Amino acid sequence: xxxxxxxxxxxxxxxxxxxxxxxxxxxxxxxxxxxxxxxxxxxxxxxxxxxxxxxxxxxxxxxxxxxxxxxxxxxxxxxxxxxxxxxxxxxxxxxxxxxxxxxxxxxxxxxxxxxxxxxxxxxxxxxxxxxxxxxxxxxxxxxxxxxxxxxxxxxxxxxxxxxxxxxxxxxxxxxxxxxxxxxxxxxxxxxxxxxxxxxxxxxxxxxxxxxxxxxxxxxxxxxxxxxxx
Numbered sequence: 251x252x253x254x255x256x257x258x259x260x261x262x263x264x265x266x267x268x269x270x271x272x273x274x275x276x277x278x279x280x281x282x283x284x285x286x287x288x289x290x291x292x293x294x295x296x297x298x299x300x301x302x303x304x305x306x307x308x309x310x311x312x313x314x315x316x317x318x319x320x321x322x323x324x325x326x327x328x329x330x331x332x333x334x335x336x337x338x339x340x341x342x343x344x345x346x347x348x349x350x351x352x353x354x355x356x357x358x359x360x361x362x363x364x365x366x367x368x369x370x371x372x373x374x375x376x377x378x379x380x381x382x383x384x385x386x387x388x389x390x391x392x393x394x395x396x397x398x399x400x401x402x403x404x405x406x407x408x409x410x411x412x413x414x415x416x417x418x419x420x421x422x423x424x425x426x427x428x429x430x431x432x433x434x435x436x437x438x439x440x441x442x443x444x445x446x447x448x449x450x451x452x453x454x455x456x457x458x459x460x461x462x463x464x465x466x467x468x469x470x471x472x473x474x475x476x477x478x479x
Contacts, residue, residue: 268294272307284314323353346392346449358445362386365437378466380427381437395450397473400430401443407433408477410469411444417455418462431474447477
């Protein structure tokens, strides 16, 4: 891809008619020669830019219209998903179903963000330092504990991520925290990527720090044994 044009989607842009979008922007400004769409594609004000509209305008304006076939997820089976769908991927992520999200994406679902200063409890109270992430991507998996891989400092490492409200501490602040296995570098201000391999368990309120610490050890050992780099 040589050029990517990212147009902010605001009320003014949403009000553009399908006809004006194709003729004025795609043809007039960008010089489009071909358009590739799916079988249920629509766009423009009130979704008036459907396939019939595009077939008509492609003949009038001289651009090629390619209607792509659906791509079925691999190993979908007879009762599997009919096609790869961004809506279905989001649903899988929100359910914490990382295996089915992976089938549609062709990779682990990933979030990216900057490592920021947290509440400094993981290292001091639990002997389990964590990287607190200021998110760039808005869609986070369902709250809980996950086996993950972490890309930082040019390397990929195993880890355990907690998404949620830390109910044992009763402060109920939403955070995304990652413990990177066998890693002790300071990475405040660095940008890292977290790939979600498997949801291990729900978030839970423990009786105190000893019980929480013991469960964290089990989560770490599970991730260590489960993840392949």
